[in-house]
Amino acid sequence: MAETGLFPIGSRCFLYQVDCPFDLNHQRRFWAMADAMAERDGVAEAVPGMTNLTLRFEKVPEDLDALERDLQRLWVEGRQKDLTGKILEIDITYGGSGGPHLREVCDLTGLNIDEVISLHTAPDYVVFAVGSHAGYCYLGGLDPRLETPRRKVPLQSLPGGSLSVAGLQTGVSASAGPSGWNTIGAADVSFFDPLSVPAALLMPGDSIRFRAAEVIA
Template identity: 65%
Template structure:
C-alpha cells in the first residue's frame, strides 16, 4: 500500500498526500477519494491535486487523527473513478517568439524540432487536476522521451497561453506570470473567465488535443 500523510493548512483545511506514481490509474483513485470525502459532514469543498487532495472544512478540525485514518482507509481500498470528460482541441503555434525554448528541448532530448512537435502533439492529454493558478490544467500523457529538467533561470513573465514542458508534465498557462518550464509554443485560448457560468474551461477528467497549425523557427 502506498504511504500517505495528512497536513494541516491554516486552521480549516487539510492536505492529504499519497506517495504513488504519477499516472492516470492513481489519479482516478484521487478522484474517487475526492467524490467520497466531499460528502462528509463538515467538508465545504474537496479539491483534487496531483496525487493529493485538499479538504476545506467548515470548522477548525478537532480530530486530525480520525480524518487521516478515514482518508487512508478509503485510499487503501483502491477505488477508482473513471471520468468520461469532454475533448478540447487547441490550435498551437510551436516555436517563434511564443516558444523560445523549442530548440533547447530538441537538443536536450536528442531529437529534431519536427520530431519533438510530432511527439508532443500526438497523444490526447488528460486533465489530472486544475490549480497552480486559476484555470491551469495539470496534464497526464506526455511521452517520457520528452522529459526535460526545469530551467536553471526562470523567465520572470510569460503571457497567458504559453505552452511549456518540464519533467513529465506539459501545459498551457492560463494567465501571465513567471515560469521555470521550457516554453515551446503558444495558443490563443482563455482557460479561466470569472464571468462565465463555469469560470474554469476544463475540469479533471477532460482531455486536450494539441493541433500544430503553425511552426516558426
C-alpha cells in the first residue's frame, strides 16, 4: 500500500496520497477533497487520482506542514462526493492477437475462458480517475476472482484499445505504449481527441460496460 502523506512532484505541485482500500467509497472522498481544495486561494488545479490527490499551486506554498494538516483534516472528516455520469458500452474482442494473455489469465485464476469473460462483462465499471496517459480511465469494480499479478516482463508496446487486467484493476489503453498488465482483449474506441471539448471521452463518475462482441479462443 502507498505511504500516507504529502509529497513534492515539483516546486508548485504536490501529491497527497493515503494508505486506504481501493474502492468507490474511498474514491468519493478524494473527489470531495478535490472540490474543497480547488476553492482554496492559490490552488490552480486539484486533480483526484487513484487513492491520491494532486495539487498544483499558482506559486510555491509557504507552509507545507499546514497544508498537510489541512489535507489530513479533510480526509478524516470523510466527506464524500457522489458522481453519477454517463455509461459507455464498449464492444470487446476477447482473445486472439488483441488479447494474447487471455489463456494465461485463465491459468492464473483457475477459471475457463467463458467464466473469465462472464465475470469481466458483468459489472459496470466506475471511472475513478483519468490519468497515466491522455484519456486513460482508472476503473473500479473488477471481480476479485479476476485478480492477477502484473507481468514479470512488461510488453514494450501495446496498441491503443487493448483491454488488460492486473491486480484489482482493468482498463483499456487510450494510446499505444508499454504495459505490464495482462491483455485479454481489444476494443475500437477513441478515449482522447485534442480537438474535442472536453478532450477526454470520459470523466470521473462515468462508467464503462464491456460487451463480448467476439471471442477468439
